[in-house]
Amino acid sequence: MPITTCVFDAYGTLFDVSAAARTLAAEPGRAALAAVWDRLATDWRTKQLEYSWLRAAMGEHRDFWGVTQDGLDWALERHGLDDDRELRHRLLALYFELEAFAEVPAMLARLAESGQTVAILSNGSPDMLTGAVTSAGIGGYLDAVLSVEDVGVFKPARAVYDMVGARFGCAPAEVLFVSSNGWDAAAGAAYGFDTAWVNRAGGPVDRLPALPRRILNDLTQIPEIANA
Incomplete structure (x- = not known):
């Protein structure tokens, strides 16, 4: 057919789901992110997907924007960047671009x-x-x-x-x-x-x-x- x-x-x-972290890491003054951006991007994507599957299995739906934020929060904490609220805001904003x-x-x-x-x-x-x-x-x-x-x-x-x-x-x-x-x-x-x-x-x-x-x-x- x-x-x-x-x-x-x-x-x-x-x-390209890595683009947000890669773009921001290239900005001046982002040394902490530049050192880990590729691993952070991978962890963010992994958790984003894992949370979508787990929520589906649990019958606890949350839209993908919420799941994306949850995944980022996990990744930021893993890499010791969870206290940088401006960084979180910028990364999420870049996900729309x-x-x-x-x-x-x-x-x-x-x-x-x-x-x-x-x-x-x-x-x-x-x-x-x-x-x-x-x-x-x-x-x-x-x-x-x-x-x-x-x-x-x-x-x-x-x-x-x-x-x-x-x-x-x-x-x-x-x-x-x-x-x-x-x-x-x-x-x-x-x-x-x-x-x-x-x-x-x-x-x-x-x-x-x-x-x-x-x-x-x-x-x-x-x-x-x-x-x-």
Whole structure:
């Protein structure tokens, strides 16, 4: 069945989640952050995801903005920076202005020009996603930005993937679902999507009930895959 709809995870897939800490660490007077920014960014992202899964399992939903703050607070305390409230404020503000990966705008433009329906499906809360999409200048290429807040549970719950068919009236096999999270790509494959895992870090494949159909280094090939 031909692909009609290309759906992307947002954070780590289209947007560089390390950009906030990296950008701030480069400012003058940020020696304490500069010494640990890469580890802090990794811990922040890890806890952000862990808290989304744990809250889903506990039935205690909090939107992704709240989970993002909780993850940052854990990471700041781990690295001895939790008393710097100005640093916390700046890092959170920069999360609304995350950089898109270099290949993203041209890739999305090619998809849109080819007639594909293009969307984001993200754990992110609507205001976070609006900020990132606007800052990256990619809104003109998107037909929809879908947030899990409409169903009140995080990925990989099937209710999240149901949102794609409900919005666009397409069958799962018509969807190319793209994520930088191996577990997300695996869940999409189990759901019935055609899938691509953007394995930027070169990690091993997750041991889950399904496997992503493709493993890529970046997003450059997505238009060719979608229109093959």
